[in-house]
Amino acid sequence: MKRTRGAPGGCLTGFTLIETLAALAIVGVGVFAILSIGVAGAHAVSAVHARERQIETADELMRIVTLWPRADLDRHLGDRREGEFILTIQLLTSDVYQLTVRDSSAIRALPLLVSSMYRRPTP
Numbered sequence: 001m002k003r004t005r006g007a008p009g010g011c012l013t014g015f016t017l018i019e020t021l022a023a024l025a026i027v028g029v030g031v032f033a034i035l036s037i038g039v040a041g042a043h044a045v046s047a048v049h050a051r052e053r054q055i056e057t058a059d060e061l062m063r064i065v066t067l068w069p070r071a072d073l074d075r076h077l078g079d080r081r082e083g084e085f086i087l088t089i090q091l092l093t094s095d096v097y098q099l100t101v102r103d104s105s106a107i108r109a110l111p112l113l114v115s116s117m118y119r120r121p122t123p
Helices: 015-066 070-075
Strands: 078-082 085-091 096-103 111-118
Touching (some): 015 096, 015 111, 070 085
Antiparallel strands (some): 085 096, 096 111
16 A cells, blocks of 8 residues: 555555455455355255155155056056146056156156056956
8 A cells, every 4th residue: 555645644545445446346246146146045945845745746646546456547548637747557567557647747747756566467
């Protein structure tokens, strides 16, 4: 820091003001970045909670379908819309079914849950 000549008490030049403003700008950018990370984290947590609720609902649907008798499973083979989900029932072998629950609102409708189950063949 430089002092001006002849000024009483040695006043500081304008460089100190510029340095202070630059420091405040750097601190402001840092605070903005920290707040942005916090907001992004809150959005991520909210999305995870929504997905968790969706999977719990899909699991409830899967539990109900696994209780269906063989005749009901045979009647519902293929894709079927069940509320917010797409339920797919496939007969893999003569006694093994595959159940898939997908999100019907998603563009690619990726599977949320997949399960296989055994049903004794009818005589």
